[in-house]
Amino acid sequence: MSGSVSADELAGLGAGAARARRSRFIDRGFRSMTLLLGLALIGLLVYMLIDLTAGAWRTFEQFGLHFFVGTTWNPVRGREEFGALPFIFGTAVTSFLAVIIAVPVGVGLALFLNQVRGALANPLAVFIDILAAIPSIVYGLWGLFVLRPFFDSTVEPFLASTIGKVPIVGALFSGKTQGPDMFTAGVILAIMILPIITAVSREVIAVVPRDLREAALALGATRWESVRIAVLPYARNGIVGATMLGLGRALGETIAVAMVIGNVPKIGWSLLAPAATIPSWIASSFREASSVGLHRSALLALAVTLVIWSFLLALVSRVLVRKTEEQIGEPVGDEPVSVARLGAGG
Amino acid sequence: MSKMEVVDLNAWFGTNQVLHGINVTAEQGSVTAIIGPSGCGKSTLIRCFNRMHEEIRGARVDGKVLFDGVDIYGDDIDPAAVRRRIGMVFQRANPFPTMSILNNAVAGLRLSDEKVSKSELHERGEAALRAAGLWDEVKDRLDQPGARLSGGQQQRLCIARALAVEPEVLLLDEPASALDPVSTLRIEELVGELKDRYTIVIVTHNMQQAARVSDWTLFMLFGEVVEFGPTTKIFTSPDDQRTDDYVTGRFG
Amino acid sequence: MTMASTLEPVRGARRAKDIAYRVSLWLCVAIAMATLGVIALYVLARGINALSVNFFTKEPASQLHPEQGGIVQSFIGTGMIVGIAALIAIPLGLLTAVYLAEYGKGRTASAIRLVSQVLLSTPSIVAGAFIWTVVVVAFGNFSAFAGGLALVVLMWPIVARATEEVLRLVPQELREGSLALGLPRWKTILRVVVPAAGAGILTAVMLAVARALGETAPILLTALGNDYINTDPLKPTDAVPLRIYADARTPIEALHTIAWGGALVLLLAVLLLSIGARVLSVRQQKRLA
Numbered sequence: 012m013s014g015s016v017s018a019d020e021l022a023g024l025g026a027g028a029a030r031a032r033r034s035r036f037i038d039r040g041f042r043s044m045t046l047l048l049g050l051a052l053i054g055l056l057v058y059m060l061i062d063l064t065a066g067a068w069r070t071f072e073q074f075g076l077h078f079f080v081g082t083t084w085n086p087v088r089g090r091e092e093f094g095a096l097p098f099i100f101g102t103a104v105t106s107f108l109a110v111i112i113a114v115p116v117g118v119g120l121a122l123f124l125n126q127v128r129g130a131l132a133n134p135l136a137v138f139i140d141i142l143a144a145i146p147s148i149v150y151g152l153w154g155l156f157v158l159r160p161f162f163d164s165t166v167e168p169f170l171a172s173t174i175g176k177v178p179i180v181g182a183l184f185s186g187k188t189q190g191p192d193m194f195t196a197g198v199i200l201a202i203m204i205l206p207i208i209t210a211v212s213r214e215v216i217a218v219v220p221r222d223l224r225e226a227a228l229a230l231g232a233t234r235w236e237s238v239r240i241a242v243l244p245y246a247r248n249g250i251v252g253a254t255m256l257g258l259g260r261a262l263g264e265t266i267a268v269a270m271v272i273g274n275v276p277k278i279g280w281s282l283l284a285p286a287a288t289i290p291s292w293i294a295s296s297f298r299e300a301s302s303v304g305l306h307r308s309a310l311l312a313l314a315v316t317l318v319i320w321s322f323l324l325a326l327v328s329r330v331l332v333r334k335t336e337e338q339i340g341e342p343v344g345d346e347p348v349s350v351a352r353l354g355a356g357g
Numbered sequence: 358m359s360k361m362e363v364v365d366l367n368a369w370f371g372t373n374q375v376l377h378g379i380n381v382t383a384e385q386g387s388v389t390a391i392i393g394p395s396g397c398g399k400s401t402l403i404r405c406f407n408r409m410h411e412e413i414r415g416a417r418v419d420g421k422v423l424f425d426g427v428d429i430y431g432d433d434i435d436p437a438a439v440r441r442r443i444g445m446v447f448q449r450a451n452p453f454p455t456m457s458i459l460n461n462a463v464a465g466l467r468l469s470d471e472k473v474s475k476s477e478l479h480e481r482g483e484a485a486l487r488a489a490g491l492w493d494e495v496k497d498r499l500d501q502p503g504a505r506l507s508g509g510q511q512q513r514l515c516i517a518r519a520l521a522v523e524p525e526v527l528l529l530d531e532p533a534s535a536l537d538p539v540s541t542l543r544i545e546e547l548v549g550e551l552k553d554r555y556t557i558v559i560v561t562h563n564m565q566q567a568a569r570v571s572d573w574t575l576f577m578l579f580g581e582v583v584e585f586g587p588t589t590k591i592f593t594s595p596d597d598q599r600t601d602d603y604v605t606g607r608f609g
Numbered sequence: 610m611t612m613a614s615t616l617e618p619v620r621g622a623r624r625a626k627d628i629a630y631r632v633s634l635w636l637c638v639a640i641a642m643a644t645l646g647v648i649a650l651y652v653l654a655r656g657i658n659a660l661s662v663n664f665f666t667k668e669p670a671s672q673l674h675p676e677q678g679g680i681v682q683s684f685i686g687t688g689m690i691v692g693i694a695a696l697i698a699i700p701l702g703l704l705t706a707v708y709l710a711e712y713g714k715g716r717t718a719s720a721i722r723l724v725s726q727v728l729l730s731t732p733s734i735v736a737g738a739f740i741w742t743v744v745v746v747a748f749g750n751f752s753a754f755a756g757g758l759a760l761v762v763l764m765w766p767i768v769a770r771a772t773e774e775v776l777r778l779v780p781q782e783l784r785e786g787s788l789a790l791g792l793p794r795w796k797t798i799l800r801v802v803v804p805a806a807g808a809g810i811l812t813a814v815m816l817a818v819a820r821a822l823g824e825t826a827p828i829l830l831t832a833l834g835n836d837y838i839n840t841d842p843l844k845p846t847d848a849v850p851l852r853i854y855a856d857a858r859t860p861i862e863a864l865h866t867i868a869w870g871g872a873l874v875l876l877l878a879v880l881l882l883s884i885g886a887r888v889l890s891v892r893q894q895k896r897l898a
Binding site: 034056 | 623624626627629630631633634635636637638640641642644645647648649651652655701704705707708709711712713717718720721724725726727728730731732733734735736738739741742743746762765766769793794795798816819822823824825826829830850853854857858865868869872875876879880883884887
């Protein structure tokens with residue numbers, strides 16, 4: 012292979028030069044196109060936020076902060092009043108209940124998965140992934156036709172007659188046990204957020220250095236003590252982060268909750284009473300919301316409230332998971348995309 | 358005129374300067390070896406020969422690299438065009454996992470803008486595989502995935518791939534360092550067979566290998582040229598004491 | 610501590626706590642597995658009764674014989690809505706992932722990743738409300754197209770992030786090998802990197818589609834639902850989750866059974882995709898290692 016090369020050839024000015032020039036042009040164009048799409052994604056988020064806020068603006072303008080603390084929701088023209096507190100209340104209570112149930116179980120599962128190797132670990136992990144993959148509507152259907160009757164007939168009367176009789180705390184389980192209620196909604200939510208809490212807790216616990224646990228065991232600690240001394244203190248921040256993530260998911264759940272909570276804008280002490288969450292209320296009212304008047308705008312205002320709430324939670328959880336990184340000095344890793352984290356739709 | 362000539366070349370990774378004022382030539386039809394201890398900049402230097410160094414984020418080059426008298430770092434020059442005339446084989450064999458042996462060999466042709474017919478592809482693939490000394494071993498299984506070959510065979514496949522686009526210069530960056538002794542010897546034989554048709558530059562940490570295969574040797578230290586000359590001279594009576602220390606194994 | 614005391618087994622309160630700990634872990638496992646078991650059993654038992662030829666081929670029947678009807682319009686509708694969403698979200702997500710994995714290393718890329726994460730954790734009803742105001746209200750009617758767009762908002766970041774992960778796993782040496790042959794960057798990406806990532810990208814798509822199939826709230830607000838087959842993407846369209854939601858709330862027992870049937874089919878489809886994705890992903894990792 013002899014013969015020398017010319018500057019023209021290399022510069023793409025000779026034979027095949029047009030091809031070379033076109034290739035460089037395509038190269039730049041391709042890069043620009045992918046960049047543009049990435050920016051479009053940012054644009055989508057911005058557009059969504061602006062659009063929702065714009066739609067909600069009239070409501071905020073009219074009611075101001077009263078929107079967040081008012082308890083009356085009346086879309087009837089001429090007597091419009093939109094107070095979101097019942098829905099904020101419902102969302103908060105059901106999510107909180109879900110977390111109280113799901114976190115202990117999830118952390119327990121995470122600890123179990125971390126210490127067990129072999130036969131049982133994998134099937135369990137698969138089961139949790141399956142739980143994560145079940146669509147929200149299926150949970151809702153099951154909740155409506157299986158869980159609710161069961162709770163109405165057995166569990167709730169039991170709770171009402173036991174804890175319900177205890178002073179002060181008993182108020183939580185007072186009143187009618189029949190019918191839809193926050194308690195059932197909370198339990199369903201707990202099942203739905205269990206996978207993500209387990210998945211994140213597992214990652215956080217796995218990052219705790221082995222030698223800490225082994226040092227504790229070598230001192231003669233029992234398994235519980237080694238976990239208590241060497242694992243939980245380090246994993247604490249991360250577990251709180253996992254809790255926040257679970258809370259975030261619970262916030263956004265719509266259909267499963269809508270099918271078991273009753274959709275009644277009420278605030279009360281009893282978990283056995285029906286209520287409504289922001290998503291369930293939006294889903295059940297949007298059809299009647301006409302553009303005349305503030306109804307539609309008010310629903311959008313609810314959506315904006317939800318958005319702000321979930322952003323704050325996601326922020327806090329991210330900070331906390333990163334804090335675990337700093338403590339341990341090792342990265343927990345970027346959140347991977349998996350079924351447990353994605354869930355299967357609300 | 359030398360086939361390739363490096364003139365006052367400097368290179369950086371970010372703010373860290375790794376090559377200082379390199380001057381070296383590679384003659385047509387010869388083998389030039391670049392030797393030196395780990396971290397002396399050998400790989401960086403050879404990657405400047407085909408403008409691969411700048412593909413790393415933050416990397417920068419200053420100076421001239423002349424290819425038949427033309428500076429490949431000129432303003433108008435397309436790096437991809439440079440790389441079609443100056444081929445490279447890497448330290449670890451990297452055949453494309455989704456392609457068959459034959460398709461790997463002719464990958465450079467199939468994916469380029471050249472219109473090449475199927476029969477011509479087969480011809481050129483066979484020629485390249487023969488030149489790389491791999492044909493006899495794979496001629497019955499050209500459709501099998503390239504990744505199924507042994508380490509030494511994969512590396513020869515990569516050599517075939519580089520040869521198929523008919524470059525004029527072949528850059529070998531420690532091509533045998535991940536291979537067993539038998540495969541290494543095979544590669545060295547190949548270099549001897551190829552050197553008539555190509556200009557070869559080879560980076561190696563194995564001094565004996567350099568002594569065996571090359572006509573010219575460049576000894577580098579801390580990103581600088583210590584000595585450049587005919588291989589026999591470098592290894593028997595070098596001018597610089599450091600060169601002598603290195604080739605006799607007193608350090609490195 | 611003397612040698613004797615270190616050899617004594619742990620007693621009393623310490624031992625009790627340890628046992629309590631171990632038992633509670635097993636309890637958690639039991640709770641999780643029992644819950645899954647109960648849900649799966651009910652869906653299977655109640656849903657299987659609904660599955661019949663009619664179920665898959667007919668529209669809802671009259672009031673007199675509701676059990677003879679089916680939900681064919683829901684299957685067609687789901688196909689349309691998820692199909693539209695996938696057609697839009699997959700290319701968008703892939704190319705965004707290409708930018709993040711192959712080109713972007715600076716602040717722009719970090720911003721895009723952050724936005725992806727934010728969109729990923731946005732409640733799905735918010736996506737529905739967004740498209741509701743932008744498309745449904747603006748154009749005056751609910752439509753399969755609007756439903757598809759609402760799902761795009763959710764699917765785009767999933768495809769982008771999952772694909773980015775897979776592209777990053779492709780070894781740098783492959784890119785270098787291709788560039789050293791003189792191939793331009795875009796060809797290296799499209800003809801070498803993307804094929805090498807092959808199965809992984811399929812996994813990403815499967816995860817996104819599985820998520821889209823299960824979504825109810827966003828399409829409730831945008832596609833609304835329909836009792837009849839609709840093939841016009843610009844009109845209200847039914848979907849399996851919507852049908853389940855509607856049928857479950859009627860007082861008619863036979864429609865409840867149909868709802869369970871829909872749930873069973875939906876669950877199986879989603880599970881197949883999710884598990885398939887995981888199997889593929891494990892195989893892909895082995896291939897690239």
